[in-house]
Amino acid sequence: xxxxxxxxxxxxxxxxxxxxxxxxxxxxxxxxxxxxxxxxxxxxxxxxxxxxxxxxxxxxxxxxxxxxxxxxxxxxxxxxxxxxxxxxxxxxxxxxxxxxxxxxxxxxxxxxxxxxxxxxxxxxxxxxxxxxxxxxxxxxxxxxxxxxxxxxxxxxxxxxxxxxxxxxxxxxxxxxxxxxxxxxxxxxxxxxxxxxxxxxxxxxxxxxxxxxxxxxxxxxxxxxxxxxxxxxxxxxxxxxxxxxxxxxxxxxxxxxxxxxxxxxxxxxxxxxxxxxxxxxxxxxxxxxxxxxxxxxxxxxxxxxxxxxxxxxxxxxxxxxxxxxxxxxxxxxxxxxxxxxxxxxxxxxxxx
Numbered sequence: 153x154x155x156x157x158x159x160x161x162x163x164x165x166x167x168x169x170x171x172x173x174x175x176x177x178x179x180x181x182x183x184x185x186x187x188x189x190x191x192x193x194x195x196x197x198x199x200x201x202x203x204x205x206x207x208x209x210x211x212x213x214x215x216x217x218x219x220x221x222x223x224x225x226x227x228x229x230x231x232x233x234x235x236x237x238x239x240x241x242x243x244x245x246x247x248x249x250x251x252x253x254x255x256x257x258x259x260x261x262x263x264x265x266x267x268x269x270x271x272x273x274x275x276x277x278x279x280x281x282x283x284x285x286x287x288x289x290x291x292x293x294x295x296x297x298x299x300x301x302x303x304x305x306x307x308x309x310x311x312x313x314x315x316x317x318x319x320x321x322x323x324x325x326x327x328x329x330x331x332x333x334x335x336x337x338x339x340x341x342x343x344x345x346x347x348x349x350x351x352x353x354x355x356x357x358x359x360x361x362x363x364x365x366x367x368x369x370x371x372x373x374x375x376x377x378x379x380x381x382x383x384x385x386x387x388x389x390x391x392x393x394x395x396x397x398x399x400x401x402x403x404x405x406x407x408x409x410x411x412x413x414x415x416x417x418x419x420x421x422x423x424x425x426x427x428x429x430x431x432x433x434x435x436x437x438x439x440x441x442x443x444x445x446x447x448x449x450x451x452x453x454x455x456x457x458x459x460x461x462x463x464x465x466x467x468x469x470x471x472x473x474x475x476x477x478x479x480x481x482x483x484x485x486x487x488x489x490x491x492x493x494x495x496x497x498x499x500x501x502x503x
Contacts, residue, residue, distance in 0.1 A: 185219065190480060193494040210502060217501055224476045228449045232476035236281045236323050238447075245446045247439060248470045252325035254281060261304045268299070268324050275327040278302040280309070282320040286387060286417030292327050298391075299324070328457045328470050332416040333427065335454040336478055338500045340444040342437055344493065345429060345461065346486040351385045351421025352411045355404025361393065362400040365412070368421075385421035389413040424486040427461060435464040443471060453478025 185191065185201060185208075194201050200209045206220040224232075231237055242249035253271050255264045268276070276299055279289040288309070293299045306322030332348040353364040369384040390400070392414045404410055416422045436456075444452050458469030480497060487493035 187480060189484065189489065190494065190497075193491065194498065197491070197495070199498060208498075208501065215502060219501075222450055222501060224449050224451060228447055229476040231447055232449070232452070232474045234281055235279065235283075235473060236321075238474050239325070241446055242443065242471055245442070247443050247446065248465050250277070250325040250328055250470050250472060252323055255303060255307050255310075255322040255324065257307060257310055257321065261300065261307060264303060264307070265296070265300060268303070272324065272326050274299075277325050277327045278306055279323055279325075280306065280320050281323045286413075286415040289415045289417075290389070291414040292329075292392075328468070328472070330457045330459045330468065331461070332422075333456045333458070333461050334418075334424070334478070334482055335440050335456055336483060337440060337444045337449065337452040337454060339450060339503065340441050341500070341503075342429065342432070342440055343496060343500045344483045344487075345427040345432055346424040346482050347427050347461075348416045348418060348422045348424055348482070350411050350413060350416045351383075351388075351423070352409050353385070353404070355406055355408040355410065357403070357406035359404065360400065361398050361402050361404055361410060364404060364410075365400075383418065383421055383423075385412055387413060387415065388421075389415070418482050424482040426486040431462050433462055433464045435466070436461060436469065439465050439471075443474065447474060447476075449474075449476060451478060452476060 185194070191201060194208075198211045200211060201207075201219075202209070203219075206218055207216045208219050209216045231241065236252060236254050239249045239252050241247075243251075251272055253264075253268050256267075259267075274294055275291075276293040277289065277291045278293060278299070280287075283289075288306070290302050293302060303322055303324065310321050332350075333345060334348055335345050336343045353361070353368050355364065359367065365385050365388065389412065393399075393410055393412055396410055398404065398410055412421065418424060436458075440454055440456070443454055453475035454471055455473040455475070456469060456471050458465065459467060461469075463469070483493055483497070
């Protein structure tokens with residue numbers, strides 16, 4: 153009986169070690185080498201991935217890289233994981249980021265509101281200082297009453313986040329109108345750029361808006377071109393589509409597109425479109441590289457808003473967030489799983 157317990161315990165330990173290696177923060181997470189499509193491409197195209205020894209080998213020249221060392225340090229993930237810390241680093245280093253204010257929990261909502269209007273100009277964005285997937289974010293707030301309600305709610309939801317060792321507070325910043333881009337950086341170089349487009353449904357003349365949303369979420373064939381397999385329309389913003397003249401009960405005319413949220417996030421039903429690197433203004437390339445160096449990140453996903461990425465950042469472009477664990481999915485989807493995008497990502501590791 154004791155022998156069986158020892159064997160079981162050893163088995164559990166080996167399983168936990170295996171899971172730890174598989175999920176080890178590093179290139180395996182940041183580049184999602186865990187993904188089945190990426191692993192298949194690696195096997196079929198002259199590379200060998202060894203998670204046990206944390207290596208990736210290029211067979212044609214025998215060169216090996218340590219995938220563990222290709223990940224971001226904990227300090228980088230901490231800086232990117234708290235939005236006001238990231239924004240302040242950008243501002244302090246002359247990198248364009250929206251002016252912001254973090255609500256003081258020791259002050260009343262009214263006093264925080266006064267401070268916001270003293271420091272910032274509308275329209276506003278309200279978001280938690282710690283969060284992912286666009287959750288808890290409201291954009292394009294123009295009135296005092298709406299801002300008051302969002303700030304009040306955000307302050308009420310301020311909680312201690314154990315792994316960040318700080319409170320998740322309510323952050324307000326100036327809203328920047330424009331196109332939303334994700335820039336994937338590796339070793340301070342731009343690897344790929346995609347444009348993120350907010351989630352939407354197209355009317356058929358018979359279905360209500362709610363029915364169209366349900367159909368979109370339940371049937372992958374009904375989703376927008378450029379949506380990944382797992383994306384659904386979540387966290388929809390009633391205020392946003394009411395501005396377009398629709399409620400959930402409205403019949404949407406045939407061919408009419410209704411956008412469902414001002415928050416453009418790939419986990420929120422947004423889609424991704426490829427951007428030719430040659431269309432990115434050289435000044436923007438430089439500012440992305442500077443951002444990467446300031447944060448000292450190996451792999452970063454920079455979220456950038458601008459009227460157009462072909463214009464210099466001085467034309468109104470700002471970095472709104474930086475992701476220290478950027479996924480490969482948006483880029484794979486934008487490039488329609490072209491072998492070129494897999495090769496671009498993998499070869500970047502060997503440079």
